[in-house]
Amino acid sequence: MSNPQDPLLSVRNLGVVYNTSQGPVHAVSNVSFDVRENEVFGIAGESGCGKSTLIKALLRLLAENGTATADRCTYRGRALMDMDEEDFRREILWQEISMVPQSAMASFNPVHRVGDQVIESIQAHRDDSRAQAMERAAELFDVVGLEPGLLKSYPHEFSGGMRQRAMIAMALSLDPGLIIMDEPTTGLDVLVQERILRRIREIRSELKSSIILITHDIAVIAEMSDRIAIMYGGEIMEQASAIDLFENPHHPYTLGLKNAFPSITTLGTELISIPGSPPTLVGPVQSCPFAPRCPFDDAICHSANPEAKEIAEGHIVRCAHSADAARFRELAKEKSTWLS
Amino acid sequence: MLDYILRRFVYTLITIFAVATILFIIFRMLPGEPTMQVISPAMDPAVQERMREAFGLNEPVWKQYMIYMKNLATLEWGRSFVSAQEVTDILGHRFWNTILLMAAGMCMTLVLGIGMGIIMAWRRNGPVDLIGTVVGLIFQAAPPFITGLLLLMVLSYRLGMFPTGGMYAPGARPDGVLDLLMTADFWHRLVLPTLTVGMYYISTPMLIMRDSMLEVLGSDYIELARAKGLKSRVIMMRHAARNALLGVVTISGIMIGFAVGGQVVVESLFSWPGMGQLMVESAAQHDYPVAQGTFLMLAILVISLNFLTDVLYSYLDPRIKITAKGLS
Numbered sequence: 001m002s003n004p005q006d007p008l009l010s011v012r013n014l015g016v017v018y019n020t021s022q023g024p025v026h027a028v029s030n031v032s033f034d035v036r037e038n039e040v041f042g043i044a045g046e047s048g049c050g051k052s053t054l055i056k057a058l059l060r061l062l063a064e065n066g067t068a069t070a071d072r073c074t075y076r077g078r079a080l081m082d083m084d085e086e087d088f089r090r091e092i093l094w095q096e097i098s099m100v101p102q103s104a105m106a107s108f109n110p111v112h113r114v115g116d117q118v119i120e121s122i123q124a125h126r127d128d129s130r131a132q133a134m135e136r137a138a139e140l141f142d143v144v145g146l147e148p149g150l151l152k153s154y155p156h157e158f159s160g161g162m163r164q165r166a167m168i169a170m171a172l173s174l175d176p177g178l179i180i181m182d183e184p185t186t187g188l189d190v191l192v193q194e195r196i197l198r199r200i201r202e203i204r205s206e207l208k209s210s211i212i213l214i215t216h217d218i219a220v221i222a223e224m225s226d227r228i229a230i231m232y233g234g235e236i237m238e239q240a241s242a243i244d245l246f247e248n249p250h251h252p253y254t255l256g257l258k259n260a261f262p263s264i265t266t267l268g269t270e271l272i273s274i275p276g277s278p279p280t281l282v283g284p285v286q287s288c289p290f291a292p293r294c295p296f297d298d299a300i301c302h303s304a305n306p307e308a309k310e311i312a313e314g315h316i317v318r319c320a321h322s323a324d325a326a327r328f329r330e331l332a333k334e335k336s337t338w339l340s
Numbered sequence: 341m342l343d344y345i346l347r348r349f350v351y352t353l354i355t356i357f358a359v360a361t362i363l364f365i366i367f368r369m370l371p372g373e374p375t376m377q378v379i380s381p382a383m384d385p386a387v388q389e390r391m392r393e394a395f396g397l398n399e400p401v402w403k404q405y406m407i408y409m410k411n412l413a414t415l416e417w418g419r420s421f422v423s424a425q426e427v428t429d430i431l432g433h434r435f436w437n438t439i440l441l442m443a444a445g446m447c448m449t450l451v452l453g454i455g456m457g458i459i460m461a462w463r464r465n466g467p468v469d470l471i472g473t474v475v476g477l478i479f480q481a482a483p484p485f486i487t488g489l490l491l492l493m494v495l496s497y498r499l500g501m502f503p504t505g506g507m508y509a510p511g512a513r514p515d516g517v518l519d520l521l522m523t524a525d526f527w528h529r530l531v532l533p534t535l536t537v538g539m540y541y542i543s544t545p546m547l548i549m550r551d552s553m554l555e556v557l558g559s560d561y562i563e564l565a566r567a568k569g570l571k572s573r574v575i576m577m578r579h580a581a582r583n584a585l586l587g588v589v590t591i592s593g594i595m596i597g598f599a600v601g602g603q604v605v606v607e608s609l610f611s612w613p614g615m616g617q618l619m620v621e622s623a624a625q626h627d628y629p630v631a632q633g634t635f636l637m638l639a640i641l642v643i644s645l646n647f648l649t650d651v652l653y654s655y656l657d658p659r660i661k662i663t664a665k666g667l668s
Binding site: 106 | 559560561563564565566567568569570571574578579582583586656657658659
């Protein structure tokens with residue numbers, strides 16, 4: 001029923017609203033993207049931009065006060081949101097879409113052996129015996145470069161890097177079509193981070209899984225992803241292939257993010273941060289969410305939320321002034337632009 | 341692990357030793373002559389003197405202490421001033437009677453309490469949760485002598501559903517614990533005291549379990565368990581309840597300690613021939629050897645239960661082993 005040219009995951013106008021005592025919070029709005037077969041799709045943005053909420057909405061892990069709606073949300077042609085709870089649990093979760101959670105430290109249950117937690121994910125979906133599942137777990141540990149003997153250990157006996165590898169091993173256990181990695185390297189030191197990323201790249205070239213990589217680290221996302229979406233205030237501001245996004249950025253927020261991270265080629269130049277803080281997202285959005293912090297804002301930006309425009313093949317920008325991008329790029333290099 | 345258990349065991353022995361010492365001091369500080377029950381002032385002073393010698397009371401205090409400790413260790417706990425029976429024999433019977441009642445009460449408290457706690461957390465703010473919280477708190481606010489009396493008044497005197505007290509019918513005297521357990525009458529008589537104990541203590545494990553469950557349910561590993569597509573029953577039992585149990589085990593040690601103390605009230609109320617009742621009787625009759633033995637036995641019981649809790653905890657929480665190594 002699915003066509004090989006179709007995207008693996010296709011999301012159109014996904015929105016998530018949390019009902020809070022301060023009123024409805026629109027944590028994610030109008031999010032549309034496709035993840036193709038065998039690609040790494042990066043989602044970048046600062047803390048609180050809705051990256052993690054987006055993932056939780058896809059996996060039905062939202063807190064009780066959160067509701068997700070979408071015009072379309074299909075995985076290999078199956079409408080995820082219409083699926084019955086039990087079918088979704090058995091056929092989609094982990095079987096088709098697995099995840100490497102944000103905090104590998106806290107995501108292992110401290111009272112069970114790591115191996116038991118790995119085989120539990122296998123046995124929840126297959127009729128494997130304990131011995132078969134253990135054999136598979138040992139294979140997986142080998143893939144991520146951990147001693148199979150460590151399966152008998154408890155999580156507290158692992159270092160941060162080891163736990164992260166074990167998490168990746170667990171995410172691979174059922175050969176899912178899509179692995180969501182939520183900040184897989186946060187909290188690890190740079191050397192361990194590099195080793196984990198290298199391992200992810202190796203795994204990716206061997207397996208056919210696609211990956212959604214979520215991070216606030218532009219350097220990591222640039223290095224790993226085929227295509228990138230930049231999120232701000234619960235919306236995707238700009239979406240393009242990794243090369244396009246870094247060579248030909250259009251959205252002022254993308255320009256700002258690039259400025260705020262060091263790069264090898266511009267070593268020695270001062271980093272410029274974007275003044276201000278992300279919006280609270282309480283109440284309906286009636287302007288461009290980035291307008292209050294944008295150095296190029298005008299009346300249009302504050303009166304209506306701009307529509308997403310496809311300015312080139314696969315390059316989508318949500319900015320009323322995307323035509324002025326070349327001028328913005330020049331101005332954005334000056335610190336004074338951001339401070340005024 | 342073994343290392344940890346061994347160390348806890350040594351601590352347990354030291355605690356029992358300390359309690360025995362404190363008992364020795366307290367019984368010597370009590371007003372009045374402890375021997376008044378047996379050595380009458382009307383006796384010939386020479387006879388009085390000889391009897392004191394027989395009890396070792398003419399020796400200096402440190403020597404009395406040595407003898408006391410030696411006798412405790414060799415289970416020579418003396419004879420009752422009242423019935424002249426060996427204290428260890430009396431306690432031997434009473435101990436099991438207390439254990440039976442405690443076990444029934446604590447089983448009801450822990451099994452029902454933990455089970456209710458799980459359901460309440462699972463269906464948070466549902467009817468079971470709301471009713472459970474209110475009823476649990478009402479039970480906890482009512483002391484056992486009130487609930488016990490109410491149960492007796494309504495179920496025994498008014499409705500005649502249960503006997504008013506005792507472990508067996510007057511006249512019947514089963515030989516040994518096993519024999520007792522085989523009679524339906526015993527179980528019938530066990531209901532009311534068990535309910536009294538259970539009602540008073542159930543809110544502790546229930547509310548602790550509920551709260552720990554809710555805390556655990558918000559943790560990252562539960563979210564991952566959901567993402568893994570585990571059945572919700574598996575998530576609740578293997579991940580949430582298993583971890584929340586740690587909090588209940590910690591508190592149970594303390595709770596059971598209190599319950600042993602509360603046993604005095606419940607046993608007196610239901611004429612249950614256990615150690616609690618024995619403690620009251622022997623104190624009233626100035627039967628010092630029996631009182632001393634009972635106090636010591638109850639203390640040993642509480643301390644041993646705490647030791648068992650520690651062992652259970654180390655089994656339930658693998659991280660404890662590291663701590664144990666860190667201590668050595």
